[in-house]
Amino acid sequence: MSSDARRFRARKFRENLFSLGLSGGVFVLLFATWEFVARAHLVDPMFSSSPSQVLLTGWELINNGTLLKHVLASGKVFLTGFGLAVILGIPIGVALGWFKWFNRAFSPLVSAFYTMPRIALMPLFIIWFGLGMGSKVALILLSAIFPLIVNMQVAMQNIDADYKRVGIAYGANQWQLFSTVALPSSIPFLLTGLRLAMGRGLLGVVAAEVFGGAEGLGYMIQYAGATFQIDVVFVGVVVIATIGVIMDRSLAYASRRVDSWKITET
Amino acid sequence: MNNGLALERPDPVWEADELAVHWPRAAGERRVDSAAETTPLTVLAAVPSAPLLEVRDLVITYENQNTGELTEAVSHVSLNIQAGEFVTIVGLSGCGKSSFLNAVAGLVKPASGTMKVAGKRIDGPGPDRSVVFQKATLLPWRTVMDNIIYGLELRGVPKPIARERAESCIDLVRLRGFEHFHPHALSGGMQQRVNLARALVTEPQLLLLDEPFAALDAITRETMQNELLSIWNVTRKTVLMVTHQIDEAVLLSDRVIVFSDRPARIGTEFKINLPRPRTQEARYSPAFDYLAKEVFGVIHSSASKREEPEYVI
Structure with missing residues (x-):
């Protein structure tokens, strides 16, 4: 150097x-x-608690296992809902962007769902899927899936026509065009979609648990608030924020890594 | 050097078989065109002396995206290219020469007319042709090596074998040492070398060059012209190039064809008899000057027919 x-x-x-x-x-x-x-x-x-009080309470909740129990409960619900959103959302978005007829048929439906406040459906989900995991997973799935659908759709519609032309000129069939041109060029969109979906999913978890149920971070916050345990509320808030920041940062890091072909190699 | 040429020409008997297999599908998909109907079946049995590229009565029309109005871009063009020939089409920008090249590449469906490569009818892109685009359009997430073998990969050649086949091409276009770079790290000229190598490695019978050096600066362009001259000396590929640079056309080609202004028709044809192998030195010969001036004269006369002449040299 x-x-x-x-x-x-x-x-x-x-x-x-x-x-x-x-x-x-x-x-x-x-x-x-x-x-x-x-x-x-x-x-x-x-009403206000204090940082030292929050720290003490946090330490206590960690030691008696309460916090871990709630984090695990929330984590399970989140991962199930988010996982389903990824598994379903990516193919739906790809299909919407890749096939014109599919787009024409389903785009209005997607828009209708996209603009609807998901929490408004929670009472329905509780009736359909019960107060347990089902209704929560449904809410998270519905919250997280749309950023993925929309981002993958946009990714497919924004494929550089010149790259496509190269593929076609060298004899690529539809599948090869998709796998060698569309898929790699959609990765940045996918990561943006994942980041947004994660944020929405996290909101969904807390909202669903506040709405009903007997465990999870949202429930912990809701119950603590109702019983004037302000310090516990703050512990919950801090834990959720920390988890959110960690997940968001790691996805941001992944985006930079995936985009490394934009950086000069030496 | 010419025996490389003999190797590239396929056995005519095999060619006819190939045609017999593909003919029904090709005929079924195309609209009725008079040329195909009146052509006797004897055309099927290609004779060795037949041209490598045979274009007859080609018409290309474009539909206006807003009004649906049809405009003729290429009008009844017929053109033959012999194996091992370097032919260049020159003309004003927007005269339809790129449309013609794209049709030969199989990227544009002509309204009527027939095109054949080595007796085989052109119906979409095929392994017998490769295109070098004006913009390098390398896939940015692939390394130089993986960009070069892209065409082979699409044809199902396993990667290790494709890489091995690319080795000689990498030397040919002087990219040795840059195989693992990504396109972003390369200069425009280098990117165009990759573009060229990507086309050469598939070993096409016909190489199509679509204004390959138009986006480069003058000095890089000259370097690339030299490279192309020496590559052509080694490979003796049959080349169809499109350009609006008259000097480039004269320097590189065996034959220069001037397209008239839109809709494109074959205007004048020039045989370039400058001795081979050529270098940039050829530019200083009186014959070069004379030919360039002649070509310029023909283009200029078609330019002056435009209502708003925008082509000024």
């Missing part, structure tokens, strides 16, 4: 460190203010 490159990397490192400190500082300031306001009884700690 040349000395120029070393200097450049050192500068980049300092810049990154600075922005990390900046964003971390905002958090620290926020929590410090909160703690101070609660301790000084400027607000009623019964």
Whole structure:
């Protein structure tokens, strides 16, 4: 490595460190203010709780296994619903984008479902699938599937015509065009779809569990709120946010990795 | 060097069999055209001296996407190319020469007329032809090597065998050492080399070049012309090229055909008798100058017939 490159990397490192400190500082300031306001009884700690209280409660919930139980329950519901959305949504989106007649037949139906607030269907799902896993999975599936459908549809409709022409000129049949041109060029769209679907799915989990049921993070938050355990509510919120950030970051990282063909290879 | 040519020409008897297998399907799909009906069956038995590419009475029309109006882009063009010949079509931009090349490539369905490669009727793209596009259009998620073997892969050649076959092509277009790069990392000229290699590796009987160097800067273009000259010297491929660069056409070709303005008709044909093997040196011969001027004159006269002449050199 040349000395120029070393200097450049050192500068980049300092810049990154600075922005990390900046964003971390905002958090620290926020929590410090909160703690101070609660301790000084400027607000009623019964309603506001405080960071230290939330930490203590969190530690307790981890130790007695309550948190793990709820996380696992939510996780099971989420993964089932999200998995089904991926398995069903991708082929539906691909078919909508690839086959014109399929698009004409089903596009209006998809639009109708897409714009409908899914939570409005929850009472129906409870009647149809019961208060257990069924209704929750149905809600998550319906929340997560549309970003996948729409993104895959757009991906198929945006395939570069020149790439298609190359494939055709070299004798590709429909399947080969799909597998060698359409599929690889749809990967960035797929990852965007997955990220959006994940966010929607997470919302779906919490909404479904708040609505009814006896376990899961949403239930924990709902029950704690109803019984004025503000610290438990905050623990739930923090856990959900953390899980969301971790999943989103890992998908963002995956997108960058998949797009590596855009980066010069040396 | 010419024995490579003999190897490429398929056995005429086998050719006739091939035709017999495909004929009913091809005939059923096409609309009725008078040329095919009146052509006696003897055409089926291709004789060795028959041209490699045989185009008869080709008409290409385009439908206006808004009004449905039909416009003729190519009008009753007939053209023969012998095996081992390098033929270039020149003409104004938008005169229909690219439509003609695309029809030969099998990418555009003609309204009427017949096209045959080595006696075999053209009905869509086929392994007997490869196209080098103006834009390199390399698949960005594939490496140079995987782009080159794309055509072979589509034909079901297993990857290791395809890679082995690509080796000589990589040397031919001087991409050695760049096999594992992605297209983004390559310059325009390099990308065009990959484009060329992708076409050569499938060993087509007819190589179609669609303004292959039009998007390159002047110096890179000259380099690529040199490369093409030396590649042609080695392979002696039958080439049909389309360009609007007159000097390029004269430099590379055995025959230059000027298309009239839209709808394209065969205008004037020039035999280029400059000695082979050629280099850029050929540009400085008086014969080159004379031919280029002649071609220019014919194109210019068709340009002046345009209501809004936009073709200024």
